[in-house]
Amino acid sequence: MRVPPNLADPRAMGTPVDWVSLRPELDGIPGEGFNLAWSAIERHARGPRSAQTALRFVARDGKRRTLTYVELARAVRRCAGAFRRLGVRKGDTVFLLLPRCPELFTAAFGALECGALVAPLFSAFGPEPIRTRLELGRGKILVTAAALHARKVKPIAGSLRELAHVIVVEDERIPLPPGTLGFASLLARESEEFAIERTQPQDPALLHFTSGTTGKPKGAVHVHGAALMHWLSGKYALDLHPDDVFWCTADPGWVTGTSYGILAPLLIGVTSVVDEGEFDAERWYRILAEEGVTVWYTAPTAIRMLMKAGPAAARAHDLTRLRFVASVGEPLNPEAVWWGQEVLGLPIHDNYWQTETGGIVIANVPALDIKPGSMGQPLPGIEAFVVKRGRDGAVEHLEGPDVQGELALRAGWPSMFRAYLGEEERYEKCFAGELYLTGDLVRRDADGYFWFVGRADDVIKSAGHLIGPFEVESALLEHPAVAEAAVIGKPDPLAGELVKAFVSLKDSVLPSQELRAELLAFARKRLGPAVAPKELDFRPSLPRTRSGKLMRRLLRARELGLPEGDLSTLENSPPL
Numbered sequence: 001m002r003v004p005p006n007l008a009d010p011r012a013m014g015t016p017v018d019w020v021s022l023r024p025e026l027d028g029i030p031g032e033g034f035n036l037a038w039s040a041i042e043r044h045a046r047g048p049r050s051a052q053t054a055l056r057f058v059a060r061d062g063k064r065r066t067l068t069y070v071e072l073a074r075a076v077r078r079c080a081g082a083f084r085r086l087g088v089r090k091g092d093t094v095f096l097l098l099p100r101c102p103e104l105f106t107a108a109f110g111a112l113e114c115g116a117l118v119a120p121l122f123s124a125f126g127p128e129p130i131r132t133r134l135e136l137g138r139g140k141i142l143v144t145a146a147a148l149h150a151r152k153v154k155p156i157a158g159s160l161r162e163l164a165h166v167i168v169v170e171d172e173r174i175p176l177p178p179g180t181l182g183f184a185s186l187l188a189r190e191s192e193e194f195a196i197e198r199t200q201p202q203d204p205a206l207l208h209f210t211s212g213t214t215g216k217p218k219g220a221v222h223v224h225g226a227a228l229m230h231w232l233s234g235k236y237a238l239d240l241h242p243d244d245v246f247w248c249t250a251d252p253g254w255v256t257g258t259s260y261g262i263l264a265p266l267l268i269g270v271t272s273v274v275d276e277g278e279f280d281a282e283r284w285y286r287i288l289a290e291e292g293v294t295v296w297y298t299a300p301t302a303i304r305m306l307m308k309a310g311p312a313a314a315r316a317h318d319l320t321r322l323r324f325v326a327s328v329g330e331p332l333n334p335e336a337v338w339w340g341q342e343v344l345g346l347p348i349h350d351n352y353w354q355t356e357t358g359g360i361v362i363a364n365v366p367a368l369d370i371k372p373g374s375m376g377q378p379l380p381g382i383e384a385f386v387v388k389r390g391r392d393g394a395v396e397h398l399e400g401p402d403v404q405g406e407l408a409l410r411a412g413w414p415s416m417f418r419a420y421l422g423e424e425e426r427y428e429k430c431f432a433g434e435l436y437l438t439g440d441l442v443r444r445d446a447d448g449y450f451w452f453v454g455r456a457d458d459v460i461k462s463a464g465h466l467i468g469p470f471e472v473e474s475a476l477l478e479h480p481a482v483a484e485a486a487v488i489g490k491p492d493p494l495a496g497e498l499v500k501a502f503v504s505l506k507d508s509v510l511p512s513q514e515l516r517a518e519l520l521a522f523a524r525k526r527l528g529p530a531v532a533p534k535e536l537d538f539r540p541s542l543p544r545t546r547s548g549k550l551m552r553r554l555l556r557a558r559e560l561g562l563p564e565g566d567l568s569t570l571e572n573s574p575p576l
């Protein structure tokens with residue numbers, strides 16, 4: 001069914017927005033304060049949408065469970081009460097390591113109602129990435145599921161001194177682990193009233209970990225006021241209307257699944273579908289059809305997997321309710337846009353953002369003609385530039401009808417990250433005066449469309465997930481046979497990139513197929529399947545610059561048969 005788009009005039013793209021004047025759209029807390037949980041849940045629960053379905057869960061076995069806005073609000077208040085009783089105060093951090101289940105939503109909003117920061121973790125992480133993030137984020141509470149606890153939390157919980165409580169969502173098949181608290185039994189003791197923390201728009205609300213080329217993961221902090229951007233981008237880039245049935249396929253352990261799987265749909269007041277199962281083409285088409293999904297937000301890897309499954313799989317289902325499809329996270333190839341048109345009857349609208357931007361900043365909105373392969377244009381409220389960084393740190397604006405350089409955004413949109421937790425210098429380095437530098441290389445064409453060219457750093461994008469090579473290398477180095485490790489992204493037709501490791505062994509150790517398999521299994525156990533390398537090669541030594549930095553780009557160029565570029569800084573190259 002056609003509905004007029006929320007943003008009818010594409011000339012509004014990139015024009016200024018008075019963010020403060022938009023705040024009343026999201027109703028602050030009566031009296032005083034602005035809290036994401038109020039705007040997303042409480043105001044609907046107390047208004048005309050209270051009985052509307054907020055969330056429709058599809059369990060692995062296909063069974064459905066729904067929560068209306070008022071039911072969700074009641075559970076959230078109980079949860080907030082339980083957290084408060086356990087000592088959670090404004091500014092504390094509550095970590096979530098959960099599958100896509102109702103308790104994930106209850107706990108996220110419960111923490112927000114307490115004024116705590118919510119830090120989601122991906123349930124496919126292994127114990128090592130979980131430990132690193134809990135430690136960096138000084139997690140006070142971790143909410144997890146019984147099945148995840150034994151494999152991922154038990155081995156590390158003892159070493160986390162600041163972790164005061166582990167709360168486990170009960171599972172009738174698994175006894176509650178000793179030393180943990182049961183989620184449902186905690187909530188059962190609480191009342192359905194809770195005095196929501198009167199946070200302000202600038203107060204921290206979310207902590208998302210992301211990866212750089214070097215060092216530990218970075219904790220990007222977002223504030224309650226980010227709600228304005230989630231709301232505006234949900235309306236304009238995803239064209240959400242209150243009557244929509246929306247499905248965001250991303251896991252809330254990653255930022256897309258939080259901003260657009262949890263926050264944006266509820267801020268706008270739609271019905272959101274949450275699938276607890278994993279990707280399966282038949283299952284996904286069935287969900288689209290049976291749930292009557294009208295707006296669908298997914299990722300290029302998923303679309304490529306659907307393309308692989310063939311058009312017959314789609315045509316077996318009635319997808320006529322679907323009216324808008326968008327994708328994010330990695331380059332969307334033009335064939336995928338055309339495939340959407342042919343098989344779904346709708347083109348796929350690519351959009352762009354980052355953990356740091358907190359929400360969509362560049363998009364193919366419905367009113368804009370799609371240029372397949374392009375990410376679209378800056379949303380209202382976003383000023384985007386193409387720049388070149390000089391050696392002295394100065395930034396030069398590249399003007400002209402067709403330019404290529406680094407994407408920069410004028411600081412100040414509401415969901416911009418406000419810190420890398422505890423790393424002020426790293427944060428400051430992302431800015432040049434008024435500009436936030438994204439680290440992505442783009443082209444802006446004569447019509448003002450932005451095209452993704454590549455990343456300026458060595459970070460890997462696999463199946464839409466951002467993976468820091470350093471984290472993978474550190475895990476490999478823990479194996480007693482490994483002397484050096486370097487990790488690159490190797491192009492892959494389905495996942496975009498896959499993680500490939502190069503390893504040099506200690507003097508006494510010889511390479512073998514068995515050792516290769518052992519190292520891959522070692523990394524997988526520590527890092528989990530989403531992060532661990534899929535391929536591993538041995539090298540007598542790894543290329544480094546004279547100052548000792550790994551030259552991952554050279555390994556990548558050699559692996560792919562690309563030009564090796566400037567080798568003058570290679571450690572063992574002749575001096576110039």
Ligand code: PRX
Nearest residue numbers: 328329330331351352353354355375452466
């Ligand atoms: O390199 C860009 C790529 O994903 C990065 C952000 O990843 P992350 O922080 O995990 O945020 C996920 C939320 C989208 C960007 O720096 N990226 C994002 N969108 C696109 C993209 N690359 C190409 N095309 C896109 N549409």
